[in-house]
Amino acid sequence: MSETTPAPDTRSPGGPEAPTPRKRVNRREQILRTAADVFAARGFNNTSLADIAAMLDITPAGVLHHFGSKTDLLTAVLELRDDSDPAPGGSRMLDHLVTTAERNAARPGTTQLYAVLSAESATDRHPAQEWFRDRYTVLRGEIGDAVLDRLGPEHREAASTPGPDGRTPAGAAAAAVIAVMDGLQVQWLLDPEAVDMASVTALVIDALVARLSQED
Amino acid sequence: MSETTPAPDTRSPGGPEAPTPRKRVNRREQILRTAADVFAARGFNNTSLADIAAMLDITPAGVLHHFGSKTDLLTAVLELRDDSDPAPGGSRMLDHLVTTAERNAARPGTTQLYAVLSAESATDRHPAQEWFRDRYTVLRGEIGDAVLDRLGPEHREAASTPGPDGRTPAGAAAAAVIAVMDGLQVQWLLDPEAVDMASVTALVIDALVARLSQED
DNA sequence: GTCTATATTCAGATAGAC
DNA sequence: GTCTATCTGAATATAGAC
Known part of the structure; x- marks a missing residue:
């Protein structure tokens, strides 16, 4: 239902703060984006870690490895601002x-x-x-x-x-x-x-x- | 917190469908008002039947006796309109x-x-x-x-x-x-x-x- | 660094005592 | 007509295998 965006890894190369991704954009990032989708669709309380995990074909504990708790995951999702269209100042x-x-x-x-x-x-x-x-x-x-x-x-x-x-x-x-x-x-x-x-x-x-x- | 309205039994006598209340306004009504308060404060997903039951000093099953399920309870709460200030028509x-x-x-x-x-x-x-x-x-x-x-x-x-x-x-x-x-x-x-x-x-x-x- | 298997807690709902 | 005691399933989080 959320596979509207075909490109899975769209971000400007040479971004200022790429954390030395020797591999490619880590699992953590996939989880983050998936969680954002699911939280958006179902809310936080109504979403289980299993829901998120299922979309990535892993287990709930797999998710919790990267983020200590469900709450931490939420916090991380909120922090992940969408910088694709920065708000201009002024009128x-x-x-x-x-x-x-x-x-x-x-x-x-x-x-x-x-x-x-x-x-x-x-x-x-x-x-x-x-x-x-x-x-x-x-x-x-x-x-x-x-x-x-x-x-x-x-x-x-x-x-x-x-x-x-x-x-x-x-x-x-x-x-x-x-x-x-x-x-x-x-x-x-x-x-x-x-x-x-x-x-x-x-x-x-x-x-x-x-x-x-x-x-x- | 919710005892703003002093009159517990405000409904027009001789209403068309009063189900022969020989006793006084049944438990059901208390549950309804308590549930409304708790749903308002915590949302639906984040509220447990135990939360509501605790406020009435009964058990979760006590609540479920009156309403078949948590969802039915929500429906009943929504149906319970607040007729204390009816909306006038026109401008x-x-x-x-x-x-x-x-x-x-x-x-x-x-x-x-x-x-x-x-x-x-x-x-x-x-x-x-x-x-x-x-x-x-x-x-x-x-x-x-x-x-x-x-x-x-x-x-x-x-x-x-x-x-x-x-x-x-x-x-x-x-x-x-x-x-x-x-x-x-x-x-x-x-x-x-x-x-x-x-x-x-x-x-x-x-x-x-x-x-x-x-x-x- | 990544995840499977398991423990623990707590949810909603059922059957039957008062 | 009202509720206590109990069952079943699912939730988050932990400990430890790969």
Whole structure:
């Protein structure tokens, strides 16, 4: 089900941090990518090490040799960022988000992982809680800055002025954009025909930027 | 943690299908409410029948007597709608959504259940998939209508005219509103100080309605 | 460095006592 | 009508063979 990508070993040769692979990309890496696929499709709690192992024709213990525990494997998967399309800074980032939504619909993989796991992480004692809390904090900051960048200079001050609760309009807009993307992913996974992630994301970004460019 | 609602037996007397409750609201009902709380806090896959049973000082089998299986219990929990604040029709519904977001932040219970479970349901073979797919379809319809109601009559036609992909702007806005509410819930659960669900929800609704009231 | 075989814990569900 | 005691299978992790 996950063999959509034909090339098994696609990465730029001469990457900066290849850890001296005298053999070829070690088993560890195969496990990592397989685990990412399976976690994305079934969530963390609902995935067993046997599921992952079966896809590689090994036993569960084979997986555990490379990563000490299932939780460690999850952590490693989350750390494995997808650097194939680095997020640009500044106001270009907002366009990048739409592009990302577009790509996600074509390739239900990488970021489906984040949509499914982030919601799962919000449950008690989930091992990825801290990771996702930090991630959202960073994202809200970056996207908040991107929103400010897109506003006309005359609106920036208002949008970056904290209200009585200490939160800024730009930050609120950033939280909204992230929330829309996550929430849409869930709706789309359940019913792909029903929503167009990219266009709805674009609509919300446009609407929010326009809204922050008014005084009312 | 869950004793927010003081009245344990709130249902209209003379309801059409009261199954002759000679005693008082049966164990079944207690189990149902406890299960809802625990599913909300820990998700479905990560909750064991023992967890639920422990809170009632009984054994897992005690739970299974009332509901044939864990999946049946989940289904029953989902069916148990919270009728304490029925959603109004028409454009009032949008205000109701903001109110709902406000209440959710105060009482992390009922709809936290939906936020956590809906995302979990998007994973393979989850027992609640169909339930959530249907729920989202209905919600998009209702909220789409509410959006149209709020628009000026002169904009309604444009907003309800399907584009080349067969989807209407009002439907897109509806999907966006739902997505924002779900996504915010996740961010809020992970970091309650970081986002104000109600105000962000209001912001997005305002922005979308304003956006759909322009020609561009 | 890689994995098979095994131990241990805990899940969901069944049959039958109260 | 309600639940305790028990069975069966599957989960993660360990110890040690190749």
